Amino acid sequence: MVYEARRKEKKERILEAAAQVFAMRGYSGTLVADIAVQAGVGKGTVYEYFDSKEDLFFAVFEWFVQATEAKAKISISALGGSASHRLSALSDSLMQSWDEMKDMYSLVMEFWSASASSQMRERFKLAFKQGYKDFRQIVSSLIRDGIERGEFRPEVDAESVAAALVGTWDALLLQAWFDEDFDHLRAAKRFMEALISGLASKPQLD
Amino acid sequence: MVYEARRKEKKERILEAAAQVFAMRGYSGTLVADIAVQAGVGKGTVYEYFDSKEDLFFAVFEWFVQATEAKAKISISALGGSASHRLSALSDSLMQSWDEMKDMYSLVMEFWSASASSQMRERFKLAFKQGYKDFRQIVSSLIRDGIERGEFRPEVDAESVAAALVGTWDALLLQAWFDEDFDHLRAAKRFMEALISGLASKPQLD
Amino acid sequence: MVYEARRKEKKERILEAAAQVFAMRGYSGTLVADIAVQAGVGKGTVYEYFDSKEDLFFAVFEWFVQATEAKAKISISALGGSASHRLSALSDSLMQSWDEMKDMYSLVMEFWSASASSQMRERFKLAFKQGYKDFRQIVSSLIRDGIERGEFRPEVDAESVAAALVGTWDALLLQAWFDEDFDHLRAAKRFMEALISGLASKPQLD
Amino acid sequence: MVYEARRKEKKERILEAAAQVFAMRGYSGTLVADIAVQAGVGKGTVYEYFDSKEDLFFAVFEWFVQATEAKAKISISALGGSASHRLSALSDSLMQSWDEMKDMYSLVMEFWSASASSQMRERFKLAFKQGYKDFRQIVSSLIRDGIERGEFRPEVDAESVAAALVGTWDALLLQAWFDEDFDHLRAAKRFMEALISGLASKPQLD
DNA sequence: CATGAATGAGGCTTCATTCAT
């Protein structure tokens, strides 16, 4: 139905507007009215599509998580070659996505904050937990793959390294957020070289 | 003067109370009244010592940064032995401090959030930038030391690895925050083994 | 015209739906949307038939008054016998109508309330005034009839007694509304016995 | 403590202001801001003393009930003489209180309305039920007293007559509210004469 | 005619901050 389509479209428009405003002003700093203006709709219209400011925020969160996961999956599926190569390619890809997500990055911090306090705590915490788990899973299977191929040393603990790596990428972007001069691309590259050489069963040639 | 001392003491009491309440309820979720109750003083008294809720929050931030830095410095100064050993000892020490900072960890997220939006943005952002820079500095000099001693490979990029490492530690605690079952101690240990072996100029015996 | 009939029918459907919802939730508690749902029409359709929520409420009021008056008139016209007998029969009939109007009774209170405040005040107040006047008229002529027949004492003030009686019936239903255990049928019966014996010129045999 | 006294005094000031405004504009028509202005306090101050608009309204209700009951009790305790005399004196007293409660009478209708719908329903309904019960009790014991003295006929049903009487008084005031020309004093007087003569065991001399 | 998506005025309530005691 055309009707349903239009509704969905408008919902998305509000969602994107919300994402932008939340990113700019934070959750508390954002007025529902601002979102409405940004979306080009009336204040009441926002409530036709979302039950509350909180709900809308959570919807933005879900949208963000989905978009991020989708991006990661695409990156990974596009990768080929040795495990080392795929690992550092994934790292590069994530670091390169910084420019396009820069403006939205403050959202991530708002999400963290929301999961730490507020009544939304549980919803967010659970989703984060799951999100990290999923991402660790993806990376650790990549590493396990490398072990099985004999590319990485068998005593490497894939889960632990994956967890640390996932975190590292996150935190490099965080540092990039705080410091415009921080070269997260270079940091990630050099770091991955060192790490991968630590994982490798033999001296790397790359 | 006894008088000045008493004033300082009360200020600290309010600060600690604020830290606790902010940690529990987040910045927006915290009422100045709650802090006053927790500190055992009148609501108006809080304003005798701090100009505004925002100021108080920033004061908590500064207190937190200082405490954390002090802790890190103590850890490091207590370390001895090879660079590898000192590095993994630092990692252990940071990871072990989790239990005692667990209850306060949500503060970190509030700080991130504050630096992302809100009017306090600049103050926080600057402080974070500096804090990360300092910490990277500490770690990178540790690594450079290892290189100079011939313990680590000369082509290792100390700054990059330090940046990544600092982030890793941060992010492992973050994952511990989200997931009670996540074993950040183990993850850090196994990860450091892999990384250090990647940094080392020769197969490690440790 | 079939066309006109269909329109009228729908208007009535909306009216009845409105009566039900107003009775259940009160005027302020009622959403126009609720009425539309109950009537099985679109929200906009309500406005095709009534100019505003207030108008609709007044229409319900008029409908209610008319229905009540019609009922009273039927009761009275069906009565025969002595004035005493007709009076107590009227009382019984009114009290017995409780069960069927129970669910709608809260409407009466809403009407009272509407006449007490709100912008609709004048409309309602006037209608109530007239309604009570009419009803007093009916009852007082019944009593006057009894006086003329020599059944009631000549010094009885028909208007005053009628006014009080009308009120008594109202208020017994009110008490029934507040208290499910209250036996308004019995109270009315015993009370009418006493009153009628007070009106009668001689000891009653009935 | 002077302090407590001042607090109580202000609470009362707000309560009275609320009573006035509610009486004038009805519950929905009243803005909390209006009450604050009428009470000469800030809007927020109202909330220092009452949790919500609804709570304030219920407090007004309780205050009204108490004041009414107190008045009735005073009237009754001041009465002497025969049961008939006390009964009609009570009636007179109630009818005479009209002038002083006229301006507040619309409150009663608001209370009725509140007990009919709205979320406050239960609170109000219960209180009304109890209030009527209490009042019926008072009147019926007065009547029973008359029976015991041999003044009223033994077959009189005190409870029923009391219930009806209580209602009658209520409803006469209601009619006075709707119709300025309605002479409730006279109606009550004449009606009581008739009723009392119906209750009496012998022709009254009064 | 019928509909229901869109609207925005309006109201309750919260809470940081002030200031008289």
Add this chain to the structure above:
DNA sequence: GATGAATGAAGCCTCATTCAT
């Protein structure tokens, strides 16, 4: 200095009404 009662700006949300389809 310490207090907490008082304040009112500010914001979320509701809902009667409109109007394009």
